[in-house]
Amino acid sequence: MKRIAVLTSGGDAPGMNAAIRAVVEQGIHHGLEVYGVYYGYRGLVEGDFRLLTLSDVHHNIRRGGTMLYSARYPEFKHKEYQEKAISQLEKFGIDALVVIGGDGSFAGALSLSKLGFPAVGIPGTIDNDIPGTEYTIGFDSAVSVALDAIDKISDTAASHNRTFVVEVMGRHAGDIAIWAGVAAGADAIIIPEEEFLIEDVVRRTEAGRSAGKDYSLVVLAEGAMDVDNFVEQFQILAPDQSVRGVTLSHIQRGGTPTARDRVFATLMGARSVDLLIEGQKAIYLGVREEQLTVFDIVETLEKTEHQVRQDLFQLNQKLTDRGN
Amino acid sequence: MKRIAVLTSGGDAPGMNAAIRAVVEQGIHHGLEVYGVYYGYRGLVEGDFRLLTLSDVHHNIRRGGTMLYSARYPEFKHKEYQEKAISQLEKFGIDALVVIGGDGSFAGALSLSKLGFPAVGIPGTIDNDIPGTEYTIGFDSAVSVALDAIDKISDTAASHNRTFVVEVMGRHAGDIAIWAGVAAGADAIIIPEEEFLIEDVVRRTEAGRSAGKDYSLVVLAEGAMDVDNFVEQFQILAPDQSVRGVTLSHIQRGGTPTARDRVFATLMGARSVDLLIEGQKAIYLGVREEQLTVFDIVETLEKTEHQVRQDLFQLNQKLTDRGN
Amino acid sequence: MKRIAVLTSGGDAPGMNAAIRAVVEQGIHHGLEVYGVYYGYRGLVEGDFRLLTLSDVHHNIRRGGTMLYSARYPEFKHKEYQEKAISQLEKFGIDALVVIGGDGSFAGALSLSKLGFPAVGIPGTIDNDIPGTEYTIGFDSAVSVALDAIDKISDTAASHNRTFVVEVMGRHAGDIAIWAGVAAGADAIIIPEEEFLIEDVVRRTEAGRSAGKDYSLVVLAEGAMDVDNFVEQFQILAPDQSVRGVTLSHIQRGGTPTARDRVFATLMGARSVDLLIEGQKAIYLGVREEQLTVFDIVETLEKTEHQVRQDLFQLNQKLTDRGN
Amino acid sequence: MKRIAVLTSGGDAPGMNAAIRAVVEQGIHHGLEVYGVYYGYRGLVEGDFRLLTLSDVHHNIRRGGTMLYSARYPEFKHKEYQEKAISQLEKFGIDALVVIGGDGSFAGALSLSKLGFPAVGIPGTIDNDIPGTEYTIGFDSAVSVALDAIDKISDTAASHNRTFVVEVMGRHAGDIAIWAGVAAGADAIIIPEEEFLIEDVVRRTEAGRSAGKDYSLVVLAEGAMDVDNFVEQFQILAPDQSVRGVTLSHIQRGGTPTARDRVFATLMGARSVDLLIEGQKAIYLGVREEQLTVFDIVETLEKTEHQVRQDLFQLNQKLTDRGN
Structure with a gap:
């Protein structure tokens, strides 16, 4: 050769x-x-x-x-x-x-x-x-960029006691959402691989607020649901929360x-x-x-099918289930 | 006291x-x-x-x-x-x-x-x-975050020879767009304070490509025009370019x-x-x-009215006017 | 409980x-x-x-x-x-x-x-x-900080065609040195767990220069050798190179x-x-x-003894052995 | 032409x-x-x-x-x-x-x-x-890198209630020290242009601790004094403090x-x-x-002689003079 x-x-x-x-x-x-x-x-x-x-x-x-x-x-x-x-x-x-x-x-x-x-x-x-x-x-770089963006959003979310729904990349795979969501301490993570109820997400954010959190955070993989649609439905169910949606989009691809x-x-x-x-x-x-x-x-x-890390996903499901 | x-x-x-x-x-x-x-x-x-x-x-x-x-x-x-x-x-x-x-x-x-x-x-x-x-x-922190995001987008824009239109904050003021745009080497900067023609923006990006650039970058202040609308009109005028719009939104408020x-x-x-x-x-x-x-x-x-730095804006207008 | x-x-x-x-x-x-x-x-x-x-x-x-x-x-x-x-x-x-x-x-x-x-x-x-x-x-955060610092040093090293010896943390364990060194494309990585000859390190940097690199980089775990001592001996063996030593020290512990x-x-x-x-x-x-x-x-x-990832260390040994 | x-x-x-x-x-x-x-x-x-x-x-x-x-x-x-x-x-x-x-x-x-x-x-x-x-x-980039490093050091300084003396670049000019020091909330800033007494620096750090700070920070321009020498003398005067010196050196030159x-x-x-x-x-x-x-x-x-921003320097002198 x-x-x-x-x-x-x-x-x-x-x-x-x-x-x-x-x-x-x-x-x-x-x-x-x-x-x-x-x-x-x-x-x-x-x-x-x-x-x-x-x-x-x-x-x-x-x-x-x-x-x-x-x-x-x-x-x-x-x-x-x-x-x-x-x-x-x-x-x-x-x-x-x-x-x-x-x-x-x-x-x-x-x-x-x-x-x-x-x-x-x-x-x-x-x-x-x-x-x-x-x-x-x-993947690790994309998670790193997504997390850095979510950290920035968390600063401003806390300042106004807001709920942010952050859409990260992942049309068919929830991996970025899971890793960035666990790392950011998200109240809920929504991925294409798992069913979810917006009612349940609302309940988690409310339980977090009751337990003393000054903002709420939902990380949503793009493949699971449109973020604007999600925010709209969430807002109806949680009229007292000030809710915002953000799409991180192309920044996740780039960077060192x-x-x-x-x-x-x-x-x-x-x-x-x-x-x-x-x-x-x-x-x-x-x-x-x-x-x-x-x-x-x-x-x-x-x-073979791609498998997300179920242990991470389950961890977050359990961790932020504050049981009210 | x-x-x-x-x-x-x-x-x-x-x-x-x-x-x-x-x-x-x-x-x-x-x-x-x-x-x-x-x-x-x-x-x-x-x-x-x-x-x-x-x-x-x-x-x-x-x-x-x-x-x-x-x-x-x-x-x-x-x-x-x-x-x-x-x-x-x-x-x-x-x-x-x-x-x-x-x-x-x-x-x-x-x-x-x-x-x-x-x-x-x-x-x-x-x-x-x-x-x-x-x-x-x-302001300086917001420009810093916007620039960092645009740098990341530029990596991926270059890899695919794309044109990115990045919407930054500024409902009435083009300052973030001007500073981030000049710093990023944008082909065009669009601000609420100044008239613009999309034809002219297209011409600038085309001149940049002819001169050897492997991607194009437009920085748009949110108050100047809706980014989706801008991208749509731009695409019609520049059918050969692969154009994408990105809204940086709330990340610009946060961070150290x-x-x-x-x-x-x-x-x-x-x-x-x-x-x-x-x-x-x-x-x-x-x-x-x-x-x-x-x-x-x-x-x-x-x-008093707020004044943007006209010298910076004019600089970029001139610098990226490659004269074809 | x-x-x-x-x-x-x-x-x-x-x-x-x-x-x-x-x-x-x-x-x-x-x-x-x-x-x-x-x-x-x-x-x-x-x-x-x-x-x-x-x-x-x-x-x-x-x-x-x-x-x-x-x-x-x-x-x-x-x-x-x-x-x-x-x-x-x-x-x-x-x-x-x-x-x-x-x-x-x-x-x-x-x-x-x-x-x-x-x-x-x-x-x-x-x-x-x-x-x-x-x-x-x-560990991952410390590697990230060390790598970011080495990237910064590489910019300036290249500008002056210098050789930098960067000391990272690790009194008994070479892990930070190995990960940061492989990630930075170091010509040589020196760890406490492995014998080394400065002659061999010099040879690697010289081979890199011959092959077109515009700077050289050595990553040294603190437990392997004192960086000033290393630089002094290296300089004697490589009188034509402009060599500098840097100790990253406490910044590696901190940060997000x-x-x-x-x-x-x-x-x-x-x-x-x-x-x-x-x-x-x-x-x-x-x-x-x-x-x-x-x-x-x-x-x-x-x-049990702590084991470094030998595969990474060997990889770099081989990769930067350009065979002159 | x-x-x-x-x-x-x-x-x-x-x-x-x-x-x-x-x-x-x-x-x-x-x-x-x-x-x-x-x-x-x-x-x-x-x-x-x-x-x-x-x-x-x-x-x-x-x-x-x-x-x-x-x-x-x-x-x-x-x-x-x-x-x-x-x-x-x-x-x-x-x-x-x-x-x-x-x-x-x-x-x-x-x-x-x-x-x-x-x-x-x-x-x-x-x-x-x-x-x-x-x-x-x-200059702005160097201050940015120095500040980021000092922020990292502050995390670890606080965790152990330590006093850190951070040496930044500036052989004849204290500008990096002044900007990074004010931005980091340093207890004292030492520059080549101004006389200083280590006793006074010790007093400032002690006043800060009394007022509730959980670490102390001194930013020292390299031209003012050798950092090891400074730390040694400081330690003698403040035997109860756990003092560490760090030299940021070449990382300040590099980076985006x-x-x-x-x-x-x-x-x-x-x-x-x-x-x-x-x-x-x-x-x-x-x-x-x-x-x-x-x-x-x-x-x-x-x-003309180079002038540092005296207003910034005086500001910090006054701000961290907590009057005990």
Whole structure:
């Protein structure tokens, strides 16, 4: 093996640059040339490749976003585009590919592997919603940004004795809501995976006020309910509370990655190169019980569902049930 | 003079606690007792007063929000409520009052002064929209939070070559938009004080792209136009751009105050005590040409309009006019 | 069981307040009264107890340090002091105790348990150096602060093409150095647990420069070597490099706790109350393979050594070995 | 005028990149080509020039340090080196130069101007110690970093009832100490410009403790006294206090620049281009009474001394004099 390439695909996530840097460092350590593919699968098909050096990547370990850019490219599900990509890769003499992205992006890696071109995946998405792995690059950073925003809102909520409903990202997965909500001491956390009653949420906030809290906080995953709708219904049930809704939206994607995201991104980036050298393909990396773990793309994505940490969710349910 | 009191009114702003702490420190330095009035003018009328000690305030210098809480209380414009407030103050043997808040809050201080009870104002509002003074407590912190959020959004905007329209606070004043926009290198800044054409904004972003920028950024003050409406019209004129709107909303009010906000809050808090001891009333403090300045409430609020820094706004207009 | 108490002991760590808050919330959930013991074991002996309410603790979830204060108190190893503590606890009608601190603090909990008073431990120390558990409260926050400082130093290091040797906390444990070092992309990480040669560190930095890096970074745990001594020896071996040493020191202990620290502190705080209700004693909580785990104080502290994550350390050794 | 160049010299300061970006933007706006000179005056003499485009600079507005690097180069005081620099500039067809740095760097700009090559200065140094101007690029960011560190230390100081003496940068100027100290609520601030007695500092901390503070804080500018020496003498006079010294050192130079630093850097960067086009030389820009101001290099540097804000210093002296 002489040359490998790396691309990022799907939504950007803080820590992707740390993974890219680790692929380059580990490649150089093993005597390989590492090419960056720009704009994800589109760049793969169009041959938008550039040789990466240490000086290209070493500053980026602390930058959010992805230095290789990303792009939507639904065309890649068609075999002709996949074959075009492989001929581009062959033209550059590239032997294997690292794909950093969500589970949608892994489908592309799988297609290439099936056509005989080795490709491995690294989970990069702030939503933490990839089956098999308990961790994805960007999740810890997104939680950190969401929590910082909620802390700021809590200052102002307390000053006016308000109830804030903060919508965080998570269309199908409640992970950001659970972690940020527990960390912020939320009275209630609403996630797509669990049923909820607004009456129950109102009751929790009222119990908190009775117990001496000077504001109330509800953390809502975007996939569970529209925040404006939630606030409207909540207000009807709790006419005495001064209720406000806030959507954190895109700030959660950006910012300097946390230590945890950079460390696991580095571990996975380096390991992905080792796995390609060992001749692996159609796999992706992840974390289970805090250890690096290898997953079969087909086996895992088809057979496994993403699981949120029920213990955290239950903890909060119980903790803020002050029993009136 | 033996006892003074301090209250916060209107929207909370980071640095209010630093002003409260300075009032208490300076009061103690002069041998006075300092009472905190809780929940603004409502607490004043209801007699919600507590003696403040150094241990109550010294940690709060670094906390956002207001430790004395705030509340809406439109009743205070009626004379009977003002007289009730004065009898509460007299019951506690309080001789004078410091009011921290916006220009609306200064009207209350003025009423009390007219009825013979000395009251002075300190400008605390993130919007920086008080006539006379070039600075208000909380403005620098709000700009800092807005800029940090825009920096985060820029990471992700660049990764996808997007155009982001970020709505910041400022119903009538474009100050936050101007400072955050210039600091972030925005392609265009839209403020309520200045006419704008969306065509011109589109042209600027396109010129930026032609000149090599990998994303575009528009900072919009909330009072200028609804962000969703803006994005919709922008998208029609720029169908090739991937445009997103974000509303920063309440996070801008909160968070640890910046050094600048704490320093000027401390200066004004301490000075307000000196002014009350000197027998002043119906005035408020502010900053002109970076120096502490005293303003007459009636004279200034009636005769002066708030001015944004036109030089900053013009700078950005010119800087990002790349002339295509 | 009607009343429990909680204390913090040893060096303060961000997240301790989140644990205290969870003990109070969970206690209230189970219908208990929760007392705070001020100033650690000294306060236990002297009876410095106060009933804690939700309003005392709910804001503190986001504050660093410990709201219950801490103090050195070597006297507590003597039985007479332990018995005095128990009689104070009995005087207040307290049935069980939660101790948040390092392994030294657990010895006190063990003594009380042996004398028949149930006490359980929660690991709170930034050093992450407690046997058995893979995680301690405050560690993630300390890494976050150290990394943020190193990022700042990297900006200036690059501007002058310098080599910085940054000393982080860790007298016996290299964990902070390993995590912050990997996350920062350090050329070398020096920890007390592993031998090192300064020649080898010089070689790594030189290889990095040859490969295009515009600065070099060494992260040194304080227990491995004195930073001034290290810099002096390094400079002799690398006379062409402009080398600087920095000691991060006390800033690493403080600051707003990260989400991870608050979440695990909350999990452990709540669980400790459950365990006391179940009649447990002489145990402490921890995290293994990312799950809450219970450890026997005697068994674990005597028989287990703290292990750093060798995989991370080896990763960096390999990654920055650029082979010249 | 067709081509201009820009360099950074002396110690790096956050916001320098924002100034560089503004020079490039404004240059492009006026139809000029803008060259970056790498490594300060050394690069000027050696001809280390590269044409800068918007894509080179627009991301850097939010990065600390200087993208053009800096270097010590005492040789530049000799005329032969200055003439060599001018011939390099002429070789590239460059008509004028912007120098971003401290007053030492302005001497180089002056020499070039005297030899007929127009050069203007922009004050970039975290120390805020340039005569004439009340503001230098990087100062607000350095205060912000110092304050954030002191806030962190305060958390841990309070937890153990300690006294911390924090040394901040400022060899000859106490500005960082004054701003960070007032903002942090320090019991005492020690600066090189003012005499002090350690007895008086001890007295202030003791008065603070008597008044209910749970920790004490002294902020010391490095130029006033060695921190270890200070702590030693303080400890002898205050044997009951638990005293610790901390040196913040290099972290103060780095980090994302604040809004204020980016805004003034942008104002000055853009204006410097206008001034060169107008035919100015041997001048530098600065801020007086919050307005952009032009200074003659010879006149100002020779005849003016740097002034700290005495009002802030006196404020703190008075505020924390609790009169026991």
